[in-house]
Amino acid sequence: MKVGLQLGYWGAAPPSNAQELVLEADRCGFDGVFAAESWGSDAFTPLAWWGSQTRRVRLGTSVAQISARSPASLAMHAMTLDHLSGGRAVLGLGVSGPQVVEGWYGQPFAKPLARTREYVDVVRQVLAREAPVRNDGVHHRLPYDGPGSIGLGKPLKPITHPLRADLPIWLGAEGPKNVAQTAEIADGWLAVYYSPRVGPMYEDWLAEGFARPGARRTRDDFEIAASCQVVVTDEPVAERAKLKPSTALYIGGMGAPGMNFxxxxxxxxxxxxxxADVERLFAEGRREEAVAAVPDEAVEDVSIIGDADYVRERVAEWQKSGVNTLLVGCRDAEQLSSVSRVLDLAA
Incomplete structure (x- = not known):
């Protein structure tokens, strides 16, 4: 099992100890460092800034939102980071949700699967640099010939030669159709709130994608990277309680009514x-009650919290269920080092 450090996205300010965590992850055997974005900090700049002092870890976006940039712009970001890091970039993409896409980026949210498929195709054309980039699809037309066009758009190849044409593209996906498409067109799946208990369900969805004509990979060379809080502790009840506020937020407040993935x-x-209880209480502004309504078992399903033996046992379960990489958020270097020691990452 590989383990990556999940930096996430910033709150009101940058985390004060992020550079320390990144360097410790690079030193003690973590496989990668990943950054996210919502409607504040972006996913690429932290990787370039803090990652510039690393030598070994992969540097990945988990995730970069496809509505934030055109696919050609996103490909420029990816190939630039890949060059600067000596071929360590991982491009994680996701559609986000309608509140962010339409409310923050001013883009339509409809047809997220089709938009993602076109987006990935354009990115791969840029990275391949085999011909001028074209896309005749509905969502990301290149050259653009829609309303406002003056008809002078020209198909282009990137000036910069990409370091790797096969720079890995992972997709964040949650529903059955999206997961199946991810298996078909991507190199890996970024899974959030993954639970080994429903692993067979996910394997069915993935199998559908791998079976499609022209699927990019097989199950054997496809990477599943699951976000998972891993805490080595003798007080698991207290640590699980710390995760309930964020879990309640994502269940009750991080999606539109009727469309919360x-x-x-x-x-x-x-x-x-x-x-249903969490959603109702959150909508009524009763956030403390919403947090209390999150079942202990739900937190336990999607995290690994306990003593060293328990952590090793549960990690083995996640690996057996198909996960290749755990993306772990660590609040300090001590937690990061304890995960490394228990899982023998530096061996």
Whole structure:
């Protein structure tokens, strides 16, 4: 099992100890460092800034939102980071949700699967640099010939020669159709709120994608990177309680009414009644009660918290269920080092 450090996205200010964590991850055997974005900090700049002092870890976006940049612009970011890091970039992409896409980026959210497919195709054309980039699709037309066009657009190849044409592209996906498409067109899947207990369900969705004509990879060379809080502790109850506020936020407040993909994940795990309670309480502004309504079992399903033996046992379960990489958020260097020691990452 590989382990990556998940930096996430910033709150009101940059995390004060991020550089320390990144360097410790590079030193003690973590496989990668990943950064995210929502509607504040971006995913690429932290990797370039803090990652510039690393020598070994992969530098990945988890995730970069496809509505934030045109696919050609995103490919420029990726190949620039790949050159600067000596071929260590991982490009993680995701559609986000309608509130962010339409409310923050001013882009339409409809048809996210089709938009993603076109987006990935354009990025791969840029990275391949075999011919001027064209796309005749509906969502990312190149050259652009829609409303406002003056008809002078020219198909172009990137001036810079990409370091790797096969720079890995991972997709964040949550529903069955999206996961199946990810298996078909991507190199890896970024799974959020993954639970080994429903691993067979995910394997069915993935199998559908791998079976499609022209699928890029097989199950054997496809990477599943799952976000998972890993805490080595003798007080698991207290540590799980610390995760409930963020879990309640994602279930109750990080999606539009009737379209919350995170809430659907927990419903598929069998927590439908609790999800309804959290959503209702969150919508009524009763956030403390919403946090209290998150079941202990739901947190335990999607995290690994306990003593060293328990952590090793649970990591083995996640690996057996198909996960190749755990993306772990660490609040300090001590937590990061404890994960490394227990899982023998530096060996």
């Amino acid at each position: 995170h809430a659907e994940l927990f419903r598929r795990m069998g927590y439908g009644e609790a999800v």
